[in-house]
Amino acid sequence: MPLYKLTYFDLRARGEPIRMMFAIGGIDFEDNRVDWEEWEKLAKSTATPFSALPMIEVDGVKIAQTLAILRYVARETGYAGPDNLTSALADSLADQCANFVMAFMDWHMDALYTSCYLPARAKHLPFFEQALSKSSTGWFANTPDLTHADVFIAGSLEWLLRMDPNAKEFYDGFPLLEAHAMKFFAHPKLQKHLEERPETRY
Numbered sequence: 622m623p624l625y626k627l628t629y630f631d632l633r634a635r636g637e638p639i640r641m642m643f644a645i646g647g648i649d650f651e652d653n654r655v656d657w658e659e660w661e662k663l664a665k666s667t668a669t670p671f672s673a674l675p676m677i678e679v680d681g682v683k684i685a686q687t688l689a690i691l692r693y694v695a696r697e698t699g700y701a702g703p704d705n706l707t708s709a710l711a712d713s714l715a716d717q718c719a720n721f722v723m724a725f726m727d728w729h730m731d732a733l734y735t736s737c738y739l740p741a742r743a744k745h746l747p748f749f750e751q752a753l754s755k756s757s758t759g760w761f762a763n764t765p766d767l768t769h770a771d772v773f774i775a776g777s778l779e780w781l782l783r784m785d786p787n788a789k790e791f792y793d794g795f796p797l798l799e800a801h802a803m804k805f806f807a808h809p810k811l812q813k814h815l816e817e818r819p820e821t822r823y
């Protein structure tokens with residue numbers, strides 16, 4: 622088995638879905654958490670492919686972009702969906718969630734809660750609720766066990782909920798999405814990781 626090294630900040634944010642995917646897939650990895658001082662040095666060098674984190678290194682090959690990494694780990698561990706079409710469905714939901722992440726980052730960085738975040742939430746959450754309404758298993762791609770779409774969406778919403786001052790109202794009107802989060806965080810293969818992961822701001 623190759624050696625896997627994940628480099629990210631000491632945060633959950635974009636790194637945590639990858640850590641959770643490794644944990645669910647039963648793969649050991651080096652969890653390299655860099656501080657801002659280390660990041661400034663890395664960013665100025667050619668150490669990362671696109672001057673951004675997360676990044677994984679596998680047998681000397683560096684892979685950046687959260688979803689590319691997540692899909693890779695999902696494929697390595699059998700969680701990318703049982704066939705191409707199901708994988709594409711999971712990909713499309715994860716990609717849509719990445720759009721939502723970009724939208725809520727604008728709010729987080731620039732304090733645009735009302736003008737940016739609330740409209741983005743109103744636009745995106747119904748997409749995910751609707752996808753779950755078509756699933757008979759409670760997983761986004763209607764698979765017997767989860768795929769990377771479930772990991773990315775649940776992980777991204779967990780990150781967002783830790784920043785949202787009105788988190789208690791977040792799931793109002795979205796019962797399937799709330800049930801999905803509970804199902805995801807109760808997944809048996811995730812429990813050890815959840816018990817052991819460090820507490821971080823978000």
Ligand SMILES: N[C@@H](CCC(=O)N[C@@H](CS)C(=O)NCC(=O)O)C(=O)O
Pocket residue numbers: 634635664672673674675685686687688
């Ligand atoms: N689309 C990229 C975005 C990566 C990204 O923006 N990463 C942030 C951290 S979440 C980063 O590296 N920020 C440091 C910087 O830009 O200097 C991905 O999903 O991996």
